[in-house]
Amino acid sequence: MSRKPWVGGNWKCNGTKASVDALIKTLNESDVPDKTKCDVIVAPSHIFLTHVLSTINPRFVVSAQDCNQFGNGAYTGSHSPQMLKDCGITTVIIGHSERRDVFRETDEEIGQKIALALKEGFDVVPCIGEHLAERQAGKTNDVLFPQMKAIAANVKPEEWSRVVIAYEPVWAIGTGVVATPQQAQDTQKDLREWIAKNVSEEVAKSVRIVYGGSVNGANSSELSSQPDVDGFLVGGASLKPEFATIVKNIAIAKSQ
Numbered sequence: 001m002s003r004k005p006w007v008g009g010n011w012k013c014n015g016t017k018a019s020v021d022a023l024i025k026t027l028n029e030s031d032v033p034d035k036t037k038c039d040v041i042v043a044p045s046h047i048f049l050t051h052v053l054s055t056i057n058p059r060f061v062v063s064a065q066d067c068n069q070f071g072n073g074a075y076t077g078s079h080s081p082q083m084l085k086d087c088g089i090t091t092v093i094i095g096h097s098e099r100r101d102v103f104r105e106t107d108e109e110i111g112q113k114i115a116l117a118l119k120e121g122f123d124v125v126p127c128i129g130e131h132l133a134e135r136q137a138g139k140t141n142d143v144l145f146p147q148m149k150a151i152a153a154n155v156k157p158e159e160w161s162r163v164v165i166a167y168e169p170v171w172a173i174g175t176g177v178v179a180t181p182q183q184a185q186d187t188q189k190d191l192r193e194w195i196a197k198n199v200s201e202e203v204a205k206s207v208r209i210v211y212g213g214s215v216n217g218a219n220s221s222e223l224s225s226q227p228d229v230d231g232f233l234v235g236g237a238s239l240k241p242e243f244a245t246i247v248k249n250i251a252i253a254k255s256q
């Protein structure tokens with residue numbers, strides 16, 4: 001089964017009104033392949049979401065970086081899936097390692113967010129990843145599989161088509177130390193096998209698993225050639241014109 005490539009630009013907590021406008025202009029003028037060849041999402045900070053949505057070419061999907069697990073109500077400072085939906089947002093990244101490590105989000109909370117966002121009709125991008133010491137100790141799958149279990153427990157069979165799994169080793173995020181193509185491939189193959197055993201063969205074949213962590217225009221080409229790498233979740237390079245190169249590289253690799 002061929003899986004349509006998927007590339008996300010996670011802008012994290014970056015940008016000014018002026019820099020966001022400049023980035024939108026760059027993306028609108030870029031020659032990224034069309035929607036039939038690659039899904040491309042951009043995830044600005046919540047405060048810029050509606051502005052980006054109203055000014056970016058609809059070829060790009062606009063995503064939130066997080067949502068709450070409660071819905072509307074007395075939850076100061078948070079954003080419910082319902083209000084994101086009302087603002088026209090259709091996709092949400094959940095459980096990024098920065099949410100896990102800096103904001104101390106647990107697997108349980110991440111699972112609750114996934115369940116609510118899916119219930120509200122969102123496409124969701126749950127993130128998983130191991131720390132350096134865990135990889136060095138040979139414990140990568142011991143970390144990733146429980147993270148996957150907490151995600152899978154909150155996805156109904158018919159909802160899997162709205163899930164993209166982002167594998168982002170924490171040691172590769174923002175460090176310039178990208179996983180080797182073999183490391184990304186081996187880990188994502190293991191994840192797909194876990195899904196085959198614990199969800200279904202069908203979901204394992206169809207679900208997109210993307211890699212994140214120091215992806216750039218130069219290294220995205222070889223990573224794209226790995227069979228279990230269906231795309232990327234990009235941080236730093238998504239704020240630069242080379243984001244379009246990354247999209248082009250995966251679209252070309254997967255069209256062959």
Ligand SMILES: O=C(CO)COP(=O)(O)O
Binds near residue numbers: 010172173213235236
């Ligand atoms: O965390 C990431 C995307 O969500 C990756 O960030 P970098 O591409 O800056 O390493």
